[in-house]
Amino acid sequence: MQPLTAMNWLARPGDFRPALKAAGAIGDTAERLNALATLAQWRLDLVETIQLDNALRRAAAAEVKGFATIRLALLSSATIDHLLPAMRVAALRRRLRLEIYKPSFGQYRQELFDPDSALYAFRPDLVLLSLSASELIAGLSLAASTEDAARAESAALSGLRELWRKAREIARAGVIQQSFLDTSDALFGSFDRQVAGAPARLIERLNVALADAAAEDGVVLLDVARFSARDGLGHWFDVTRWLQGKIEIAPEAASIYGELLARLIGAQRGLSKKCLVLDLDNTLWGGVVGDVGLEGIVLGQGSATGEAHLALQRYAKSLAERGIILAICSKNEPAIVESVFRDHPEMILKRTDIAAFAVNWTDKAENLRSVATALNIGLDSLVFVDDNPVERARIREALPMVAVPELPDDPANYVRCIADAGYFEAVAFTEEDRQRAGQYAANNEREALRGSFQSMDEFLRGLQMSVQYGPITPVDLTRATQLINKTNQFNTTTRRLSTEEVSALAASPHGLTLQFRLLDRFGDNGLVSVMLLRSDPQQPQVLEVVNWVMSCRVFGRQLEDEAMNIAVEAARTLGAAWLQADFIATKKNGVISNLFEKLGFTRVEGETVAERSRWIIELADYTHRPTFISRGEGHDRSGDADDVRPVAARSAGR
Amino acid sequence: MTDQEMLTTFDQLLRDLLGDESIVLTMASTRADVPSWDSFQYVTFIAAAEMKLGIKFRIADVESFATVGDIVKETQKLLRK
Numbered sequence: 100m101q102p103l104t105a106m107n108w109l110a111r112p113g114d115f116r117p118a119l120k121a122a123g124a125i126g127d128t129a130e131r132l133n134a135l136a137t138l139a140q141w142r143l144d145l146v147e148t149i150q151l152d153n154a155l156r157r158a159a160a161a162e163v164k165g166f167a168t169i170r171l172a173l174l175s176s177a178t179i180d181h182l183l184p185a186m187r188v189a190a191l192r193r194r195l196r197l198e199i200y201k202p203s204f205g206q207y208r209q210e211l212f213d214p215d216s217a218l219y220a221f222r223p224d225l226v227l228l229s230l231s232a233s234e235l236i237a238g239l240s241l242a243a244s245t246e247d248a249a250r251a252e253s254a255a256l257s258g259l260r261e262l263w264r265k266a267r268e269i270a271r272a273g274v275i276q277q278s279f280l281d282t283s284d285a286l287f288g289s290f291d292r293q294v295a296g297a298p299a300r301l302i303e304r305l306n307v308a309l310a311d312a313a314a315e316d317g318v319v320l321l322d323v324a325r326f327s328a329r330d331g332l333g334h335w336f337d338v339t340r341w342l343q344g345k346i347e348i349a350p351e352a353a354s355i356y357g358e359l360l361a362r363l364i365g366a367q368r369g370l371s372k373k374c375l376v377l378d379l380d381n382t383l384w385g386g387v388v389g390d391v392g393l394e395g396i397v398l399g400q401g402s403a404t405g406e407a408h409l410a411l412q413r414y415a416k417s418l419a420e421r422g423i424i425l426a427i428c429s430k431n432e433p434a435i436v437e438s439v440f441r442d443h444p445e446m447i448l449k450r451t452d453i454a455a456f457a458v459n460w461t462d463k464a465e466n467l468r469s470v471a472t473a474l475n476i477g478l479d480s481l482v483f484v485d486d487n488p489v490e491r492a493r494i495r496e497a498l499p500m501v502a503v504p505e506l507p508d509d510p511a512n513y514v515r516c517i518a519d520a521g522y523f524e525a526v527a528f529t530e531e532d533r534q535r536a537g538q539y540a541a542n543n544e545r546e547a548l549r550g551s552f553q554s555m556d557e558f559l560r561g562l563q564m565s566v567q568y569g570p571i572t573p574v575d576l577t578r579a580t581q582l583i584n585k586t587n588q589f590n591t592t593t594r595r596l597s598t599e600e601v602s603a604l605a606a607s608p609h610g611l612t613l614q615f616r617l618l619d620r621f622g623d624n625g626l627v628s629v630m631l632l633r634s635d636p637q638q639p640q641v642l643e644v645v646n647w648v649m650s651c652r653v654f655g656r657q658l659e660d661e662a663m664n665i666a667v668e669a670a671r672t673l674g675a676a677w678l679q680a681d682f683i684a685t686k687k688n689g690v691i692s693n694l695f696e697k698l699g700f701t702r703v704e705g706e707t708v709a710e711r712s713r714w715i716i717e718l719a720d721y722t723h724r725p726t727f728i729s730r731g732e733g734h735d736r737s738g739d740a741d742d743v744r745p746v747a748a749r750s751a752g753r
Numbered sequence: 754m755t756d757q758e759m760l761t762t763f764d765q766l767l768r769d770l771l772g773d774e775s776i777v778l779t780m781a782s783t784r785a786d787v788p789s790w791d792s793f794q795y796v797t798f799i800a801a802a803e804m805k806l807g808i809k810f811r812i813a814d815v816e817s818f819a820t821v822g823d824i825v826k827e828t829q830k831l832l833r834k
Contacts, residue, residue, distance in 0.1 A: 116769075145801045146769045153772045181797060339812050343796055350800040 100515065102330035104355045108504040108520035109142035110495070116150075123154045129163050132191075136166075137499060139191040145350055152184035155191060165686060168196045169364060172223035172270065174207035174262075176230045177347035185357030192358075193365045211265045219269055226266040227321070227360065228259075231347055232279035232302045235259075241286070243296035252301070256308050263318050272597055275363055276313055278306050278324040280347060282336050317598060319363050319526050323348070326359065362524035368595055369585035372502055372522040373476050375418055376467060377411075378485035379429035379436060379458070383448070384408045385510070388435055399445035407510040412447040414514045419452055422532030423523050424474060424539060426455035428466045428483065433458045454539035463490055464497035475651035477587060477687060482522045486510075529578045531625040538652065541621040559657060559727040562619040566661050567731040571605045571612040571629065579614050579629045582648055587687040589628075589649035589659075591680060591694065596646070601631070604645070609634045611642065611669060615662050617653050618731060627653045628662055634675065642670045644680035654690070660724035663698050667721050677717055679703075684710040698724070754832070756780070759825045763802065770798055780822030808832060 101107045112118060115138075122134035135155050143151060162168060169190070173179060183199055190197040200221040202210045207228075210216035235255040239247065259276070266274045283298035291297040306324050313320045327335035337349035348356050365371055380387045385397025385404050397405045419425050425448070429436065436458045440450040450456075455473045457466035463485075471478045479500040485491055491503045504520050506513060525532075549558045571579045580598045587593070596604075604610035615628040627650040634642045644666075649658060670678055680695055696702070699721060700714035754762070764778040771789055784790045790798075799815055802808075802824070808831040818824050 145797070145804055146766060149797070150769050150772065180793060181800075337800075339809070339815070340796070340800065342812060343815065344793075346796070350797065351804060 100512070102334040103326055103519055104330055104334045104352045106142050106354055106358065107507070108516050109140065110491075110505040112138065112141035112143070112147075115141070115143070115147050119147075119150055119154055123157070128158065128161075129165065131158050132163050132166055132196075136191050136194050139188050140495075140499070142505075143188070143354070145353065148188050148354060149184045151191075152187050155187060155196075163196075166194050166196050167368070168198055169272075170198045170200070170222060170224045171364075172218055172221060172226045172266075173199060173201040174211065174218075174226060174228050174230075174266070175201070176205070176207070176234050178204070178345045179229055179348065181346060181350050182348060182353050182356050185353040186360055187357070189354070189357035189361035190364065193361055193370050195361070195364065195368070195370075208262075211262060223270045224272040225275060225364065226270040226273075227275045227277065228262060228266070229277040229321075229348075230259075230279070232281065232298075232305060235279075235305065236298065236301045239296055239301065241294070241296045245295045248295040248301060248304070252304055252308055255305060256312055259309070260312060260316060263316055267599070271600065272367065272595075273317065273319060273599075275319045275321050275360070276309065277321045278309060280323055280327055280332075280336060282332065282338075282341070282347070319367070321359055321363060323356070323359070326355070327352075358521070362521045363526060366524040366526045367584065369587065370479075371524045372423075372482045373480040374424040374426055374454075374470070374474060374482065375415060375517075375523075376426040376428045376455075376470055376481050376483045377415065378483075378487070378490070379427060379431055381486045381510075382408075382484060382506075382513070383412060383427075384439070388439055389432055393435070393439050393443055396439065396443070398443065404510060405445070407513065409445060409447060411510070411513045411517075414517065416447055416452065418523060419536040420533070421523075421525070421528065422535040424454045424476075424535070425452055426457070426470045426474070426481075427453050428457045428463055428470060428485075430460055430463070431458050451540045451543070452536065454542070464494055467494065467498060467501060475588070475654060482517075482520075484513075484517060527577050527581055529581055531578050531581075534623070534625055538622065538624060542652065544621050545619075556727070562621075562656070562727070564617060564619045564656065564727060565729045565731040566658065566665075567616040567618065568613060568662075568665055571601060571614050573602070575614050575626060576602055578626045579612075582626065582629050582650065583631075583646060586648040586650065587685070588651050588690050589647075589654065590685075590688050591644065591647045591691065592683045593685050593688065594646045594683075596631075604631055604633065607633070609636055609639075611673060613662070613666060613669065615658065615665075616731075617656065617658055617728070624650075624653055628658060630662060630666055632666070632670070634673075639674070640676040641679050642673065642675040642677070644678065647680070657726040657728055659691075659694065659698070661726045661728040664723055664726070667718055667723075671718055675718065677715055678721075679713065679715045682712050682714060684712075754829075756822075756825050756829065759828060760821065762805075763821060763824065766801055766805065767798060770794060770801065778821050780820065780825060782821040783819060802828070806832065 118138060122131060122138055125131040125134055135151065135158060138151055187197045200218065200223060202218055210218035236251060239251045263274050279302050281299060281302040283302065285291055286297055287294060291299045294300060310320055335349055335352040336347065340346040340349055377383050385408050386395055388396050397408065399405045399409045415425055440446060455470040457470050467481060467483060471481060478498055482502045483494055484504060484506065486506055494501055494503050502522055504516050507516055548561060576598050580596065580601050584595050605612040611632040613630040614626055616626050617624040628648065630647045631645040632642050633645050667678065680700065682695060684692060695714035700716045703713040703715055760778055760780065764776065767778065768774055768776050771794060776787055784795060799810060803810065806828065808828060810827060814827050
């Protein structure tokens, strides 16, 4: 079994050196960054990573469209300079550019507590704390009692929380805390785990307490302890390097460290993959069903290979349970495949688990495009799993934005490969995630219903939709923030906000937050839209839509009209006379480029810069938009009536 | 691998690492002969060489290598083992 540090889900590049040279020689900055980002998709060794990083740092200083820059402050008690190239390359893999600040060795604490420090001047978006356990438990003797150990643990924790509090004051996107690497050597042996003062036990307890405290404080965890334990410490820690220069994360683990960090940053920004697209023959089951028939495929039935394919199905099912969409893309006869899903007794995945089903003889790149369209998600949200290296190479070539794991030869290792690749990294697990699988199944039923109606109006009326709405309350905060940061298509400004920023807006007398849930005869679609508004204290009669996002699941269902009706009512209640909104065009939100025009807004001339247009409407001129969505009064999710009161009623009480 | 082949391998490794195609290593080269080959880049070079060749230098040897020739000779010894 390969360690994570080997990064084997990535394919090796052809000839790296000339490819890098060619990329570095491209004149246009955006194209050069694009070419470098393509190189970052390959599995690179230590030196290649450094070479790519050098080319990246020469590439451009200024902002480049399509490459968001994130300012990251690294606060570490060990040497981490050797990890910086891998961090920047892993970020580039996600088309992010990291600008990194690192206080000089051992200075992180002083800088964090000094408002005049270079750390403050750097204005980080994110702070990463990478600390050694040895520092925190240094004072404790092996003879310590259980009480001593508990005291030391809680002192260490409160010290950390103090650091987090400080770090959050300066980093708008939050704090990432690395778990503690256990580099201790056995003293008693297995008994170590039962000795209160033994380092191995202390570090283990510290990591458990750390995870809980981080969850409570909204700090994101970078769990090197878990992954190093899975690989074996030898892949992550090299005592020679430690003795040579206090290097705790070995150079061998630099790439995976950067990758794990970039996964978290990507997850925060909604860049994690959303859909697992599976091939069938020799992937989901053994054998070619078209040749051997339903009875001939290898799946379960006491065959070890059959169990391996079943394990992949089981893993896909678990992913669906945590909110990942499943799709099929296979060159096959649809009728035979349908019969396998329906009649094969060992199939774990059912037809209703599959949100998009592309089974035909068309080119797979074409099929992946239609899967993305059918699901209303970007191609860069797809992971394509296929045992056939030719198909994989074809997709990498034709659709470089689709993630294609370099599946191992042995089906026994399929699950591990997909899991190790970390495509679906998340920093939260919301009620909506839990229900997503069911919602896609319900969507299939809706689509079937759509087909049975003559007109769109008839279909919409038949859905019996109602909307529940209100301000964003603490219960909704995680989901609302997740929606703001994950949504790329219906997103008017693509301004990403942290939970702190959203709750601050909700609490502000100049802010107005709205969240919308859409229900229909097939079920609850969940919290599917968020609108954030703010008035300028100098101009209280103008309320500005800071951002407005809507899940692609409910596009074309008139929710945008009803949401605007509600927003206008709320704005009137607040005494506003105008509603103003910016539309900032991105590569992905073209689907709503004429949203405000359709809603009756007028474009403000002269206010425009390249991608931004400003729209305004006088509330007196707004005509209520007719929809087939009724207003829901309560919702069943919470016993607290206060958080379901329609916004107008709540605002009136302010 | 002959000493000369190993020298060429190390030469390319250092060129890639420091992004300097003008570097030409001889058996007598020292770190001081190569601009920007500081102690940090030295540890990186050693780590990269170890990963590339599947060897592990003794900590005392890493501290006492005076010339590139010393590294070549020790590498040959480790590869023969």
